[in-house]
Amino acid sequence: MNFKDKTVAFGTLGCKLNFSETSTIARSFQEQGFKRVDFKEHADVYVINTCSVTDSADKKSRAIIRQATRQNPAAFVVVAGCYAQLKPEEAAKIEGVDLILGANDKFNITKYLENLEKHAQSEVHGCSFREITDFQPASSFGDRTRSFLKVQDGCNYFCTYCTIPLARGKSRNPSIESIVQEAKNLTAKGIKEINLTGVNIGDFGKSTGESFLGLLKALDQLDEIERIRMGSVEPNLLSNEIISFVANSRRVAPHFHIPLQAGTDEVLALMKRRYNTALFQQRVEEIRKQLPYAFIGVDVIAGMNGESAELFEKACHFIEKLEVSQLHAFPYSERANTQALAIDGVVPMEERKLRTQRLIQLSEIKLHLFYQKNLGRTASVLFENQPGRKTSNGWTENYIKVEVPYQADLLNQKKLVRLRQIKDNGHVTVDLL
Numbered sequence: 001m002n003f004k005d006k007t008v009a010f011g012t013l014g015c016k017l018n019f020s021e022t023s024t025i026a027r028s029f030q031e032q033g034f035k036r037v038d039f040k041e042h043a044d045v046y047v048i049n050t051c052s053v054t055d056s057a058d059k060k061s062r063a064i065i066r067q068a069t070r071q072n073p074a075a076f077v078v079v080a081g082c083y084a085q086l087k088p089e090e091a092a093k094i095e096g097v098d099l100i101l102g103a104n105d106k107f108n109i110t111k112y113l114e115n116l117e118k119h120a121q122s123e124v125h126g127c128s129f130r131e132i133t134d135f136q137p138a139s140s141f142g143d144r145t146r147s148f149l150k151v152q153d154g155c156n157y158f159c160t161y162c163t164i165p166l167a168r169g170k171s172r173n174p175s176i177e178s179i180v181q182e183a184k185n186l187t188a189k190g191i192k193e194i195n196l197t198g199v200n201i202g203d204f205g206k207s208t209g210e211s212f213l214g215l216l217k218a219l220d221q222l223d224e225i226e227r228i229r230m231g232s233v234e235p236n237l238l239s240n241e242i243i244s245f246v247a248n249s250r251r252v253a254p255h256f257h258i259p260l261q262a263g264t265d266e267v268l269a270l271m272k273r274r275y276n277t278a279l280f281q282q283r284v285e286e287i288r289k290q291l292p293y294a295f296i297g298v299d300v301i302a303g304m305n306g307e308s309a310e311l312f313e314k315a316c317h318f319i320e321k322l323e324v325s326q327l328h329a330f331p332y333s334e335r336a337n338t339q340a341l342a343i344d345g346v347v348p349m350e351e352r353k354l355r356t357q358r359l360i361q362l363s364e365i366k367l368h369l370f371y372q373k374n375l376g377r378t379a380s381v382l383f384e385n386q387p388g389r390k391t392s393n394g395w396t397e398n399y400i401k402v403e404v405p406y407q408a409d410l411l412n413q414k415k416l417v418r419l420r421q422i423k424d425n426g427h428v429t430v431d432l433l
Ligand code: SF4
Pocket: 155, 156, 157, 158, 159, 162, 163, 164, 165, 199, 200, 234
């Protein structure tokens, strides 16, 4: 069928990996003649790339699907992503959904489009997580400055609270050579910063005889790239070698994202995480020793089953002492088919939310201290596309958001600056040097 006069809109929830995958799916629609429109617009086809990491993500997935069916009840509605993989029967019950695709089919959506006539019943193409074995490359190419490049997918860890391995299958990755080629393609289009994304990127290469450090070394050789940012790396996989490499690297940004998840050994054991608090602390201290100004972002889950009030206090005490830059705190969310459901000591949701709030407040203090520590320093900033804004914004290599009065010629440029003052909006004003 000729889709030349047809429009398609994409709605994406969840992680950067999902956003990079939507970009790639969108390109496959454009190759078929579709015109991409904004999600809020009337479209002939809506594709929703869902998330299912928490209960709230499930709710948001259902809400965005309903939004699409309301915007154009005659539109052909496709649901893909983690919610579609994990809960296809639930998605099928939402009125107006035509097609539900599991993890193995989400990159082949256009093959399922015939005449775009609505289906009387949702058509489901699912698969077991054991059948998810292919690596599907993906990268975003949004604002022409930064790209999220998928380097790994899936996870072999099965932490007791996590449903991601069931949604995305086993850990897998492409070769370093193919990623280097894709990075070159992106820089040829003007991309200056590449963000490496995946589910468990520190696991890169385990199944292919390569390594994450090998990937960083290969990308670091590419003169075309201005900056590389690592996504989240598990503390047990963030070796001293990786930290030393970043400290001496020309392009890999001093920006670490390390999931802690719980601040006590007791809860880490209940979660079946592969490290203890001592190892985590040692990772942070090693980074601080080699890269005193590095940004360190840390994920924490509040109120996991078995986390008593005393254990939470102990966790707060541990986290307060850690010299990290920001916390990403979330309340624990029960997920179907996870081992954590069998752990005693359920924390009421209200209490989980209170604990999360406390961690968020702690995070604000830490971020402010981190920014303060950087005032007066010079840094390089990559300015991004900000159409219609009064300010030009960008990020330093160590992930501080800065702003200057709008200057069109700063777009997509890397500039040396001096960090001056923290504004009320949390951005830092700078002098261009
Ligand atoms: S490492 Fe644990 S939390 Fe992270 S995706 Fe794998 S199973 Fe989930």
